[in-house]
Amino acid sequence: xxxxxxxxxxxxxxxxxxxxxxxxxxxxxxxxxxxxxxxxxxxxxxxxxxxxxxxxxxxxxxxxxxxxxxxxxxxxxxxxxxxxxxxxxxxxxxxxxxxxxxxxxxxxxxxxxxxxxxxxxxxxxxxxxxxxxxxxxxxxxxxxxxxxxxxxxxxxxxxxxxxxxxxxxxx
Numbered sequence: 331x332x333x334x335x336x337x338x339x340x341x342x343x344x345x346x347x348x349x350x351x352x353x354x355x356x357x358x359x360x361x362x363x364x365x366x367x368x369x370x371x372x373x374x375x376x377x378x379x380x381x382x383x384x385x386x387x388x389x390x391x392x393x394x395x396x397x398x399x400x401x402x403x404x405x406x407x408x409x410x411x412x413x414x415x416x417x418x419x420x421x422x423x424x425x426x427x428x429x430x431x432x433x434x435x436x437x438x439x440x441x442x443x444x445x446x447x448x449x450x451x452x453x454x455x456x457x458x459x460x461x462x463x464x465x466x467x468x469x470x471x472x473x474x475x476x477x478x479x480x481x482x483x484x485x486x487x488x489x490x491x492x493x494x495x496x497x498x499x500x501x
Contacts, residue, residue, distance in 0.1 A: 331394050334368035340384040340391065341366070354383055428497045435490025441483025445476045452476075 331339075341351050341362075348362040355362070355376060364370040372380060381388050449471035462469045471477065 332368060333371065333392060334366050336391055336394060337372075337380065338366040340380075340386060344384055346383075351383070355379055424497060424500060428494065431490050431493030431497060433490075435487050435494060438483045438486025438488070438490055441479050441486060443483075445471065445479035445483060448479070449474075449476050 341348070344351075346354070348359045348366070352359045352362045357376065361370070365372055371377075377388070377391070381391055384391065449467055452470040452474075453466040462473060464472060471480065
């Protein structure tokens, strides 16, 4: 529910017409009408005055939330803008997808680091004298099973990064 609708609901609940509210507030009826249609918003002083006239807290009028200090019958229970079960489920799924994407990216980075370290360690061994024109390090990285670790790690890290970016944009 928007601020404009909450102002109108509070006015109706208080049993005031737009004219009566305008008199109490010291503004014109057209001003009240513009507030209730959303064409304009009350300034801070008038907003405080509205809260006082309606006997509601500022957060109740702005966001539709009932404060515990002032429990009132401002809105029907179904009108409150609290997340329902579907919204909570959507948020839980989004958090799970984000966590899974972070784990995927981290695992990919670990595989890349492992492939590079294995190749470095093997290239430093004195009894290993074979290597291609790429040199000992690159030969141990690209001409052995370590290349698959490297490719898999790069793929996982990239996929995790894409998922993280996508989920971040959704939030």
